[in-house]
Structures are given as C-alpha cells and as structure tokens.
Amino acid sequence: MATVTTNGSKVIKPDHEASRKHFIFTQEHEDLRESMQAWVEKELWPHRNEWEETYWPTEAMKRAGELGFLGLCLPEEYGGQGGDYYYSLVRSECMSYSGSGGTNMGFAVQSDMVLPPIHLLGAEEQKQRYLVPGIKGEKVGCLAITEPGAGSDVAGIRTAAIRDGDEYVINGSKTFITNGVRADFIILVAKTDPQARHEGITLFVIDLRDENGEKVPGFSVSAELEKMGMHSSDTGELAFEDVRVPADAVLGEVGKGFYHISWELQGERLVAAAGSHAAAERMIEKTLEYAKEREAFGRPIGKFQAIRHKFAEMATKAEAAKQFTYATAWRFANGEYPVREITMAKLFSSRVACEVADECVQILGGYGYMKEYEIERAYRDVRLNRIGAGTDEIMLDVIGRSYGL
Ligand SMILES: Cc1cc2nc3c(=O)[nH]c(=O)nc-3n(C[C@H](O)[C@H](O)[C@H](O)COP(=O)(O)OP(=O)(O)OC[C@H]3O[C@@H](n4cnc5c(N)ncnc54)[C@H](O)[C@@H]3O)c2cc1C
Numbered sequence: 106m107a108t109v110t111t112n113g114s115k116v117i118k119p120d121h122e123a124s125r126k127h128f129i130f131t132q133e134h135e136d137l138r139e140s141m142q143a144w145v146e147k148e149l150w151p152h153r154n155e156w157e158e159t160y161w162p163t164e165a166m167k168r169a170g171e172l173g174f175l176g177l178c179l180p181e182e183y184g185g186q187g188g189d190y191y192y193s194l195v196r197s198e199c200m201s202y203s204g205s206g207g208t209n210m211g212f213a214v215q216s217d218m219v220l221p222p223i224h225l226l227g228a229e230e231q232k233q234r235y236l237v238p239g240i241k242g243e244k245v246g247c248l249a250i251t252e253p254g255a256g257s258d259v260a261g262i263r264t265a266a267i268r269d270g271d272e273y274v275i276n277g278s279k280t281f282i283t284n285g286v287r288a289d290f291i292i293l294v295a296k297t298d299p300q301a302r303h304e305g306i307t308l309f310v311i312d313l314r315d316e317n318g319e320k321v322p323g324f325s326v327s328a329e330l331e332k333m334g335m336h337s338s339d340t341g342e343l344a345f346e347d348v349r350v351p352a353d354a355v356l357g358e359v360g361k362g363f364y365h366i367s368w369e370l371q372g373e374r375l376v377a378a379a380g381s382h383a384a385a386e387r388m389i390e391k392t393l394e395y396a397k398e399r400e401a402f403g404r405p406i407g408k409f410q411a412i413r414h415k416f417a418e419m420a421t422k423a424e425a426a427k428q429f430t431y432a433t434a435w436r437f438a439n440g441e442y443p444v445r446e447i448t449m450a451k452l453f454s455s456r457v458a459c460e461v462a463d464e465c466v467q468i469l470g471g472y473g474y475m476k477e478y479e480i481e482r483a484y485r486d487v488r489l490n491r492i493g494a495g496t497d498e499i500m501l502d503v504i505g506r507s508y509g510l
Pocket of ligand 1: 499
C-alpha cells in the first residue's frame with residue numbers, strides 16, 4: 106500500500122510493483138530462489154537454442170547436483186538439502202527461466218519423479234545405489250509407466266516381470282519415456298501378475314547400463330522419438346527382452362505398484378502445475394515487453410484495449426493458477442493427501458499455460474510465429490502439459506469421481 110499526498114491530504118494508491126513473498130515461503134526459500142534463478146539464467150538460458158538440437162547435456166544435471174538443486178527436499182544423509190515440499194515449487198519456478206521446456210522436464214523427472222519414490226519406498230541398498238548418485242546428478246534416471254498399448258489406463262500395461270527363482274525376468278516395451286535414451290537406471294512399472302489389473306502391478310528400480318555405460322543384456326532403446334516440442338529432452342521407446350534382475354530390485358511391495366505410482370503422480374502433478382504457472386508468467390513478461398515497444402497505428406500495441414484486456418485475462422488466470430497451486434501445496438506439505446485439489450491444480454494450470462501461449466503468439470503477430478522470438482518454442486513446449494502426467498480428460502475424470510460420480 107502506498108500513501109501519496111495530493112493537495113495536502115493523504116490518499117491510498119495501489120502499489121503494483123510491491124512484491125511480498127508468499128506466506129508459504131520463508132526467507133530460506135527466497136534465498137534459494139535468488140541463487141537458483143541466477144544459476145539458471147547464467148548456465149542454462151544461454152544454451153537454450155543449442156540444446157534444442159543436441160539435448161541438454163548430462164554434465165548440466167551433474168552441475169545441478171553439485172549445487173544441491175536435485176535433492177532439495179531429500180534428507181541430508183543421502184546428500185539432499187533436507188528442505189520441505191515448497192523447495193520443489195521454488196525449483197520448478199526457477200527452472201522456467203531456462204527458456205527451454207525440455208530441459209525443465211528432464212530435470213523434473215530426476216528430482217520430482219524418480220528420486221522421491223526411491224526415497225519413500227527404497228531399501229537402504231537401493232537408496233545407496235540410486236538415490237545418492239541421483240541426487241549428485243552422477244546417474245540419470247527415468248520413470249516408465251506408459252506403453253505403446255496403454256497410457257492413461259495404467260492398469261492395462263502388459264510389460265511382465267515374472268519370478269524365476271531369485272530373479273525376475275522382464276519382457277515388454279515402454280514408450281514416450283523422458284530421459285529414456287540416456288538413462289542409467291529406471292523405475293519400471295510392470296505386471297508381476299499379468300492376469301490381474303491394479304493388484305498385479307509392481308515397481309522395480311533397475312540398472313539400464315553397466316559401469317562402462319553399456320546397456321544391460323536384453324535392454325535396448327528401440328526408438329529415439331521426434332516430438333512437436335520439448336526438443337532439448339530425449340524421449341525413448343524402450344524394449345525389454347528377457348532382462349533378468351535380482352528379486353531385490355522390487356521397489357516397495359509386490360502387487361502394490363499401482364498405489365505407489367498413484368502417490369508418485371501427486372507430487373509430479375503438483376510440480377507440473379507449478380511449472381505451468383511459472384511458464385505462463387515468463388511468457389506474459391516477455392510479451393508485455395514487446396507490447397510496450399511494438400507500435401501500430403501510431404501507438405504501442407499494448408495501449409489498444411483489445412490487447413490490454415488480453416493481458417488482464419492472462420495475468421488473472423496465471424495468478425489464480427499460482428495461488429491455487431500454493432494453497433494445495435500447503436495442504437500437501439502439512440500431511441494431507443488432497444488428490445482432488447492436486448488434480449484440479451494440474452488441470453487448471455496446464456490449461457492456463459496453453460491459453461497464455463496462444464494469446465502471446467497472437468499478440469506478437471507474425472513475430473510470434475518466428476523462432477527468433479521464442480514464444481513459438483514455449484507454445485510448442487507447454488502443449489505437452491495437458492497430456493503428460495495425466496491428460497485433461499483423466500484429470501476431469503478423477504475430479505468428477507471424487508464427488509462419488
Ligand atoms: C513428450 C512426452 C514425455 C512423456 N514422458 C513420460 C515419462 O517419462 N514416463 C511415462 O511413463 N510416460 C511419459 N509420457 C506419456 C504420457 O504420460 C502419456 O502420453 C499420457 O498419460 C497419455 O497416454 P497416451 O498417450 O497413451 O494416451 P491414451 O491413454 O491413449 O489417450 C488418448 C486420448 O483418449 C483420452 N482418454 C483415455 N482414457 C480416457 C477416459 N477414461 N475418459 C476420457 N478420455 C480418455 C485421453 O485423454 C486422450 O485424449 C510422456 C509423453 C510425452 C508426449
């Protein structure tokens with residue numbers, strides 16, 4: 106609130122530039138925000154165009170590990186920073202400054218999809234083998250649910266892990282797997298009882314490569330997939346042919362994999378929601394600069410009411426998405442399991458990001474369609490947010506069913 110004196114009397118004027126930290130964040134969260142954003146802007150952003158051609162380099166993840174950015178919410182005894190859940194939100198928001206949705210996604214898979222289940226469910230030996238080097242960024246992980254024949258219908262997966270003495274023998278294929286082309290290890294969702302649906306699913310954490318970087322026998326990357334966006338991220342189709350793993354490669358409990366992965370998806374969706382509102386904010390900021398400079402009919406285009414109102418709509422929705430995600434994260438961080446609200450936040454934020462991307466392209470006119478202005482890439486990258494981590498339709502179904510329908 107700003108108090109301004111006019112004609113001798115004091116009046117209260119809005120202070121649009123005032124920026125208070127949100128009440129869920131402490132000064133420590135803000136300190137991390139400052140240092141991580143500075144790192145992203147200095148060491149990731151300059152490479153955003155190059156990495157669209159080459160993928161983000163594994164060295165960059167190692168660097169993130171050295172700086173402590175991969176295990177922010179994980180215990181110090183495994184090399185993490187021991188922070189609360191809000192650190193994940195800060196991490197996701199800071200990554201939005203990289204200018205590369207693909208890099209953000211590759212890192213989020215490691216820090217928010219792969220490492221948390223190993224921490225929650227893993228035996229000590231699994232934590233030493235995967236969590237510790239994963240937090241350091243020395244080993245890259247991936248998580249594989251989706252198959253050519255089953256995506257939304259998780260219980261319909263066919264990859265089988267059949268017990269044979271002290272081992273399981275894995276056969277099947279996975280597709281659309283982020284980090285899958287280069288991953289050292291995988292959390293694999295497989296059927297240990299192929300006749301059952303939900304109750305037949307078990308998680309495994311297994312090596313994909315040996316210490317020399319060679320693929321383990323029976324495992325292959327059957328395709329390196331080309332995509333609409335997220336070009337700096339590798340996406341693999343993976344094949345398993347009689348891959349033998351020891352029985353202690355099971356992560357969590359045999360037959361409980363569906364419930365384990367449902368838990369994992371909540372953290373993934375909340376972080377996806379944060380990534381979406383942050384992406385929307387970055388797009389709005391860049392487009393605002395443009396609208397203040399670009400002139401048509403003798404005035405900056407932002408001065409046309411039609412354009413001004415587009416900003417008003419976009420900013421309102423992005424703010425609503427952010428506040429909803431923060432409020433839901435507060436419940437999650439305080440021990441609740443607010444699946445309905447997490448689902449709503451993921452649905453709403455990813456839709457807002459896509460709407461904002463579309464409007465920003467429109468505001469830039471022909472330049473919005475050009476690669477040079479980069480909104481073109483953001484437009485392609487954020488489109489995934491309505492599909493990955495559960496499609497809009499699945500989110501709507503989860504929400505609808507939560508009301509007993
Ligand atoms: C770039 C990229 C990266 C990815 N990374 C990973 C990863 O790292 N690991 C991983 O496991 N997966 C990953 N995925 C897969 C992603 O999670 C799936 O694509 C997504 O869950 C949808 O599955 P599907 O593509 O098989 O679509 P389908 O399930 O075949 O759905 C097709 C359409 O039908 C609709 N539909 C399906 N069921 C219903 C229903 N019950 N009611 C109404 N509509 C329905 C869907 O909403 C969708 O519109 C990735 C995908 C992409 C594109």
